[in-house]
Amino acid sequence: MDAEDLILISVDDHVVEPPTMFREHWPAKYADRIPKVVVSEEGGDIWEFEGQRAPNVGLNAVAGCPPDEYNLDPTQFTQMRPGCFDVHERVRDMSAAGVLAGLNFPTFPHFCGQYFGRIDDKDVALAAVRAYNDWHIDEWAGAYPDRLIPLSIPPLWDPGLMAGEIRRVAAKGCHAVTFSENPSKLGLPSYHTDFWDPFFAACVDEAVTVCLHIGSSSAMLSTAPEAPPEVMISLTPINSLMAITDILFSGVFTRFPGLQIAMSEGGIGWIPYALERADYVYEHHHAWTGTDLGDTRPSELFHEHFWTCFIDDAAGIEARERVGLDHIMWEMDYPHSDSTWPHAPEQLWKAIGGLPEGDIQKISHRNAMAAFSFDPFAHRPAEQCTAEALRAEATDVDITIKSMGRRKADADAGALAARLAAVASKGAAPSGD
Amino acid sequence: MDAEDLILISVDDHVVEPPTMFREHWPAKYADRIPKVVVSEEGGDIWEFEGQRAPNVGLNAVAGCPPDEYNLDPTQFTQMRPGCFDVHERVRDMSAAGVLAGLNFPTFPHFCGQYFGRIDDKDVALAAVRAYNDWHIDEWAGAYPDRLIPLSIPPLWDPGLMAGEIRRVAAKGCHAVTFSENPSKLGLPSYHTDFWDPFFAACVDEAVTVCLHIGSSSAMLSTAPEAPPEVMISLTPINSLMAITDILFSGVFTRFPGLQIAMSEGGIGWIPYALERADYVYEHHHAWTGTDLGDTRPSELFHEHFWTCFIDDAAGIEARERVGLDHIMWEMDYPHSDSTWPHAPEQLWKAIGGLPEGDIQKISHRNAMAAFSFDPFAHRPAEQCTAEALRAEATDVDITIKSMGRRKADADAGALAARLAAVASKGAAPSGD
Numbered sequence: 086m087d088a089e090d091l092i093l094i095s096v097d098d099h100v101v102e103p104p105t106m107f108r109e110h111w112p113a114k115y116a117d118r119i120p121k122v123v124v125s126e127e128g129g130d131i132w133e134f135e136g137q138r139a140p141n142v143g144l145n146a147v148a149g150c151p152p153d154e155y156n157l158d159p160t161q162f163t164q165m166r167p168g169c170f171d172v173h174e175r176v177r178d179m180s181a182a183g184v185l186a187g188l189n190f191p192t193f194p195h196f197c198g199q200y201f202g203r204i205d206d207k208d209v210a211l212a213a214v215r216a217y218n219d220w221h222i223d224e225w226a227g228a229y230p231d232r233l234i235p236l237s238i239p240p241l242w243d244p245g246l247m248a249g250e251i252r253r254v255a256a257k258g259c260h261a262v263t264f265s266e267n268p269s270k271l272g273l274p275s276y277h278t279d280f281w282d283p284f285f286a287a288c289v290d291e292a293v294t295v296c297l298h299i300g301s302s303s304a305m306l307s308t309a310p311e312a313p314p315e316v317m318i319s320l321t322p323i324n325s326l327m328a329i330t331d332i333l334f335s336g337v338f339t340r341f342p343g344l345q346i347a348m349s350e351g352g353i354g355w356i357p358y359a360l361e362r363a364d365y366v367y368e369h370h371h372a373w374t375g376t377d378l379g380d381t382r383p384s385e386l387f388h389e390h391f392w393t394c395f396i397d398d399a400a401g402i403e404a405r406e407r408v409g410l411d412h413i414m415w416e417m418d419y420p421h422s423d424s425t426w427p428h429a430p431e432q433l434w435k436a437i438g439g440l441p442e443g444d445i446q447k448i449s450h451r452n453a454m455a456a457f458s459f460d461p462f463a464h465r466p467a468e469q470c471t472a473e474a475l476r477a478e479a480t481d482v483d484i485t486i487k488s489m490g491r492r493k494a495d496a497d498a499g500a501l502a503a504r505l506a507a508v509a510s511k512g513a514a515p516s517g518d
Numbered sequence: 519m520d521a522e523d524l525i526l527i528s529v530d531d532h533v534v535e536p537p538t539m540f541r542e543h544w545p546a547k548y549a550d551r552i553p554k555v556v557v558s559e560e561g562g563d564i565w566e567f568e569g570q571r572a573p574n575v576g577l578n579a580v581a582g583c584p585p586d587e588y589n590l591d592p593t594q595f596t597q598m599r600p601g602c603f604d605v606h607e608r609v610r611d612m613s614a615a616g617v618l619a620g621l622n623f624p625t626f627p628h629f630c631g632q633y634f635g636r637i638d639d640k641d642v643a644l645a646a647v648r649a650y651n652d653w654h655i656d657e658w659a660g661a662y663p664d665r666l667i668p669l670s671i672p673p674l675w676d677p678g679l680m681a682g683e684i685r686r687v688a689a690k691g692c693h694a695v696t697f698s699e700n701p702s703k704l705g706l707p708s709y710h711t712d713f714w715d716p717f718f719a720a721c722v723d724e725a726v727t728v729c730l731h732i733g734s735s736s737a738m739l740s741t742a743p744e745a746p747p748e749v750m751i752s753l754t755p756i757n758s759l760m761a762i763t764d765i766l767f768s769g770v771f772t773r774f775p776g777l778q779i780a781m782s783e784g785g786i787g788w789i790p791y792a793l794e795r796a797d798y799v800y801e802h803h804h805a806w807t808g809t810d811l812g813d814t815r816p817s818e819l820f821h822e823h824f825w826t827c828f829i830d831d832a833a834g835i836e837a838r839e840r841v842g843l844d845h846i847m848w849e850m851d852y853p854h855s856d857s858t859w860p861h862a863p864e865q866l867w868k869a870i871g872g873l874p875e876g877d878i879q880k881i882s883h884r885n886a887m888a889a890f891s892f893d894p895f896a897h898r899p900a901e902q903c904t905a906e907a908l909r910a911e912a913t914d915v916d917i918t919i920k921s922m923g924r925r926k927a928d929a930d931a932g933a934l935a936a937r938l939a940a941v942a943s944k945g946a947a948p949s950g951d
Contacts, residue, residue: 152805267741275742277931306739308700308764309708313809319763319792319799323756330752331741354791357833359752361787365830366752369855372585373927374934376746397798400790400840407833422802494806499710501807 086442088434089473093184094234094453094461095429096394097298097349097416100189100225101146101169102217104130104162109224110216115209122162129159132193134213135204139193141165142508148178148420149484154491155422157504164489169420172228179232180479182427183472184417185450186461188234188296189225190263190349191217196301197263198238199271207242214240214250222259231464234457235259236296241273244280248287255291260458261347262288264295266328267302276335289343294392294456298349299324305509313498314505325351326359329391333363333383334376338390347392347456350416350423353401356393356408360384388412392456396423402436402448410444414453427484430472519875521867522906526617527667527886527894528862529827530731530782530849533622533658534579534602535650537563537595542657543649548642555595562592565626567646568637572626574598575941581611581853582917587924588855590937597922602853605661612665613912615860616905617850618883619894621667621729622658623696623782624650629734630696631671632704640675647673647683655692664897667890668692669729674706677713681720688724693891694780695721697728699761700735709768722776727825727889731782732757738942746931747938758784759792762824766796766816767809771823780825780889783849783856786834789826789841793817821845825889829856835869835881843877847886860917863905 104122111119120134131140140159146169147155162170168178179187194200194217201217204210218237226233237254239247239262251262264284265271274280288295299321306320325348338344363383367376378386387409394414395401401408415433418424425432437445454460461470468474494501537555544552553567564573573592579602580588595603601611612620627633627650634650637643651670659666670687672680672695684695697717698704707713721728732754739753758781771777796816800809811819820842827847828834834841848866851857858865870878887893894903901907927934 152802155803155806269742275744277742277744277746306760308760309702309710311708311710312764313710313767314807315767315796315799315803315809316764318803319767319796320760322791322795323759326756327739327741327753331745331749334746334748334752352791352795354794355788358755358785358787358791358831361831361833362755362785363748363752365856366748369585370588370748370751373588374747374931375927376748376931398791398794400794400837403840404833404837407836423798494808498807498809 086445088430088438089183089471091183091430091433091445091472092450092467092470093415093429093433093472094450094459095184095187095417095419096347096414096453096456098187098189098419099145099192099421100175100221101141101165101192101420103170106220107216110219112212112216115212118209120213125159127159128161130161131159135206135209137200137203139195139200141192144422145192146420147422148424148426149486150489150491151486153493154489156492156494157501157508158492160491164491166420172225172233176229176232177479177482178419178426180475181482181484182417183430183476185470185475186232186234186459187417187419188236188261188457190236190298191238194238195303196298197265198241199303201238202241202271210242211240211246214238218250218254218259222254222257231461234261234459236261236263238263239284241265241271244283247284251284251287251291251293255293260291260293261296262293263301264297265301266297266299266324267304267331270302270304276332276337282340285337285341285344289341292458294345294347296347296349297325297328299351300509303509305506307502307506310503311499312502314501317502317505322350322352322355326355329387330359330363333386334378336378338386339379344390345392345456346390347394347414349394350396350418351393352398353393353395353408353413354398354404356401357404360387360407392452396425397432397436399436402440405444410447412452412456413448414456415448519878521863521871522616522904522909524616524863524866524878524905525883525900525903526848526862526866526905527883527892528617528620528850528852529780529847529886529889531620531622531852532578532625532854533608533654534574534598534625534853536603539653540649543652545645545649548645551642553646558592560592561594563594564592568639568642570633570636572628572633574625577855578625579853580855581857581859582919583922583924584919586926587922589924589927590934590941591925593924597924599853605658609662609665610912610915611852611859613908614915614917615850616863616909618903618908619665619667619892620850620852621669621694621890623669623731624671627671628736629731630698631674632736634671635674635704643675644673644679647671651683651687651692655687655690664894667694667892669694669696671696672717674698674704677716680717684717684720684724684726688726693724693726694729695726696734697730698734699730699732699757700737700764703735703737709765709770715773718770718774718777722774725891727778727780729780729782730758730761732784733942736942738939740935740939743936744932745935747934750935750938755783755785755788759788762820763792763796766819767811769811771819772812777823778825778889779823780827780847782827783851784826785831786826786828786841786846787831787837789834790837793820793840825885829858830865830869832869835873838877843880845885845889846881847889848881
């Protein structure tokens with residue numbers, strides 16, 4: 086077996102929503118209020134809906150772009166690979182990189198639909214969430230049931246509506262929903278309340294896995310105003326560490342023993358440490374804090390409830406038994422700046438090539454199939470699913486890195502970092518993910 | 519070889535300063551302004567100096583105390599083991615736990631002297647810092663040169679004064695200084711400025727290792743107001759992860775290739791991941807950010823400049839080559855709540871007992887000797903330094919856990935966590951370290 090024999094399912098890629106997305110899914114009664122793409126003062130293509138704007142930030146769509154043209158400017162659709170927003174081109178880009186299937190997170194609504202949560206008229210906001218999900222499930226993922234795993238966004242402001250939407254889209258075969266790694270940072274009740282219980286109950290009932298992408302709290306760690314962007318970008322996975330620690334001590338799994346959570350773009354190398362630490366602290370402190378997880382240690386809860394993923398993470402693979410081999414998944418992060426596209430199989434092979442074949446199959450695709458109730462082999466024979474077979478179907482795709490005519494970023498580390506922080510705090514995709 | 523054959527140097531313990539500490543070291547001209555211990559309204563013993571108060575928080579002195587008596591109340595000296603504040607009893611407690619030597623961080627001045635930085639009259643504040651260091655070096659550590667590694671605190675408000683103090687105490691044989699993991703969070707210039715250069719220059723000149731203890735930024739990570747204390751306590755080592763990421767990208771090592779930094783109480787299991795992540799981000803992003811570390815990757819800088827330590831960290835030991843075997847040290851954390859006292863050798867043995875003997879010697883004491891220019895064997899033959907030999911000298915020390923008559927904490931998770939955050943933000947020791 087070698088890199089070309091891998092069958093790859095990426096559990097964290099991103100769709101840049103096309104301007105036409107709502108056309109077939111928007112309710113007639115709100116016809117004049119349909120979300121639109123407009124050109125901003127700075128010349129970028131941005132979404133506008135009910136007075137709220139959301140730019141596509143440059144770093145969010147850099148597949149195929151030379152690194153010195155990465156920047157934080159609002160970007161035009163003409164400055165991206167069409168694979169960012171056109172599903173047919175997306176699938177061709179996936180084939181060219183030897184990747185069978187992907188789970189695509191939203192861009193303009195932010196990682197868990199924060200954008201729609203800011204719309205004042207909640208009736209039209211709910212209409213937008215439903216239209217978004219119908220587009221994503223029926224039109225985007227639905228076009229290639231063997232290649233795209235459907236993912237819904239929630240109407241974040243109302244757990245009852247969230248539960249209803251989970252049940253509605255589950256009936257269409259959607260078994261993944263994106264939610265916040267820390268709703269408290271969004272000004273919503275935390276995991277330590279029962280506020281979200283109707284939502285979690287629906288997820289358990291419908292076998293829907295809750296995906297928590299880094300940045301879905303709209304809060305990023307930073308150290309100092311002058312720190313270069315690399316500091317903030319390096320720290321993004323720590324959002325996942327904070328989230329699992331928070332959730333493990335929340336008691337939510339006592340109420341929902343069936344709840345399954347996938348950490349998206351959090352990496353895995355830090356997990357053994359975080360689990361040991363949580364166990365140590367629980368053992369040393371629960372006698373005075375009164376925290377009660379029953380007879381279960383935090384690390385045991387983790388292995389029962391969490392799914393993880395990585396892009397490139399040798400230390401985590403080395404420690405895979407401690408991380409939880411049956412729950413480790415892989416991601417490509419197309420078209421973001423941390424992506425390994427178009428050399429994903431070769432890059433992944435460096436980390437997992439030496440493992441037993443059973444471990445490789447779990448990490449490359451088997452665990453993802455289990456996490457998201459997704460079966461590509463029902464649509465496509467396994468022998469046509471390897472990197473080699475897929476690449477053979479897409480030999481005409483141009484994968485060379487070439488200028489997209491973007492402005493070079495100003496080389497002022499502090500100013501760049503400040504812009505990055507501003508982008509993140511508005512709930513847009515943070516740089517590097 | 520077994521647990522009792524270990525030679526143990528702990529690079530992170532804590533002294534609760536005795537009320538008499540300034541008596542022999544305070545300058546006559548400020549006689550009426552000497553810092554004093556007074557009894558607070560709530561009945562705790564607290565330090566008072568120039569109108570600033572600093573309590574000894576309960577969690578900071580719990581060695582020998584049953585866990586259900588841990589709390590956040592200001593504590594009296596009579597509610598602690600004398601080993602917290604009496605150097606002779608401290609050394610007896612160390613012997614009873616089989617520990618040869620320790621490096622003791624301050625308590626009431628906070629981890630890097632933040633308390634003295636808040637005193638308005640900087641002349642009397644500098645007098646206090648110098649008196650503190652004279653007491654610590656001459657009277658506390660000086661009483662047992664084979665058992666205690668001297669550590670100075672800096673006059674944080676002035677890098678020129680800091681440099682002078684480094685040179686003054688180095689002449690007395692002190693090769694360790696405590697500083698802030700993130701001065702930016704203290705309202706001071708960050709590592710990304712040249713503000714601290716005189717201080718770093720003096721440390722390099724005098725072979726002084728800079729110790730950054732978790733909490734020395736007076737800023738702790740938290741997730742949500744209702745999260746139980748375990749969440750914040752579990753996240754304390756992430757302060758170290760943030761600090762190394764921040765410092766690696768600061769350029770400070772380009773200016774000071776000889777600078778040595780010890781991360782105190784940060785743990786080690788997360789290090790392989792943090793280094794891989796920093797390298798990956800640097801490689802993917804420096805072309806647009808303009809960050810320039812020369813030909814050196816962040817992970818290479820780490821291995822040249824950082825020393826690490828752990829209490830109980832099986833994943834980190836397993837990954838010791840990635841962490842950096844020549845720079846891993848061990849700590850007991852006496853008398854804090856995460857301490858393994860009095861069973862330190864047995865607890866450590868579980869993690870390192872299976873390693874090659876050379877690795878064990880490095881981790882248990884050899885690396886600490888190198889990091890702090892400390893040679894206990896100049897004072898005491900090695901065969902009298904083992905856990906077994908030391909315990910034989912202290913068979914009369916009572917190490918049983920017994921009530922210290924402390925109040926039980928109120929079992930309200932959110933209220934406890936809020937108090938913990940308040941304690942941490944004032945610069946006092948955060949819970950759990």
